[in-house]
Amino acid sequence: MASVHQPSGAITIRNWKSMNRPRAQSARGRKRYPNQHNHCINNYNMEFLSQPWPWWVAGILAGLTVPVLLLLGNKHFGISANLRHACAACFPANIKFFQYNWKKEAWNLFFVGGLIVGAVIASTVLADPNPIQVAPSLTADLAENGISRVDGLVPAELFSWSELLSLRGFILIVIGGFLVGFGTRYAGGCTSGHAIMGLSNLQLPSLIATIFFMVGGFIMSNLILPYILAL
């Protein structure tokens, strides 16, 4: 163990010890990088950050968004509202639902701007060089429909500009996007507004909404999507 982790740069005893501790690198990390070892402490930290983060890290950060927004300015977490602000700002068309002062909710557009910047950082500075790990049963079902490239976060054979012109891609991107916009507003919120913010505030309507988000998802993924993918 010591020989493979032999550091090339100067490094403190304390760090050296922690590098040799078996728990310092997760089981998943070891599996993913069988032949790759750390040369200095900096690389080691970057590798920890560039691996996919465990569910609980993402969950804690997403959950903390709720109190942070409340404490920073009495703002209630919810992203789909921005789709409505976009309508109110650009195409209000005398519809009463869009006649409000969207500028008062501009903070949320700034939040989404930050979200996009965060995604740029995560996919460049913190990018994971390894292909995504996907459940074998899903990979097999996709391969049956000619989707065999499993590398990025989304299947490029379904979500790309050229696929947009195919029936399958058009349905998934354009119709799917439309249903997201229509459904979230009809339900009064999306995963962030209902499932995270609403449930955090113990709202029964949000629990009902979240249950039906899942119902819709289960129906689509298991009963309808196989037919769309076969197109």
Place this chain on the structure above:
Amino acid sequence: MTNKASIIEQEAIENTDYEVRSLDTMCLNESEIEHPWWHNLKFSLVGIVFGIALVKGEVISWYRIQEMFRLESFHMYGVIGTAVVVGVISVFLIKKLKARTIDGEAINFTPKQFTKGQVIGGTIFGLGWAMTGACPGPMFALVGTGALVFLVAIASAIAGTWVYGYFRERLP
């Protein structure tokens, strides 16, 4: 439009603003304080952390969403479950300690009413979520990761929201 008419219209918007703005939304700015625009940059910082968490937690991955709905992986249940637990504890503490914002404002919570939209709209959103593999947050995040075709999905989602607004009075 004459100047007077536009003033009257502006006043009408102001009088009904909160009423309209709070329709069909969980997400509200309850603050009464007016700040210069750059104060909003602090929300961008929160957005950056949230965006990194979405991407690095692979919440924006179409595969993870399919695995969730096909019960092939615990990952997404773990993410959403943890977020809810952290959120519930935080909101409980904010209420219990009567915490105030950094500007000293009281923090408001408005109870939500049940509507049929939560059932019908919720199911419709679920269908779209499983198709695009992205709810609204991840759609924006995917654009940030370079999957620019999701700009089309966002435009389509804005169109969907607009069509909802158009037919809102006639829906169940």
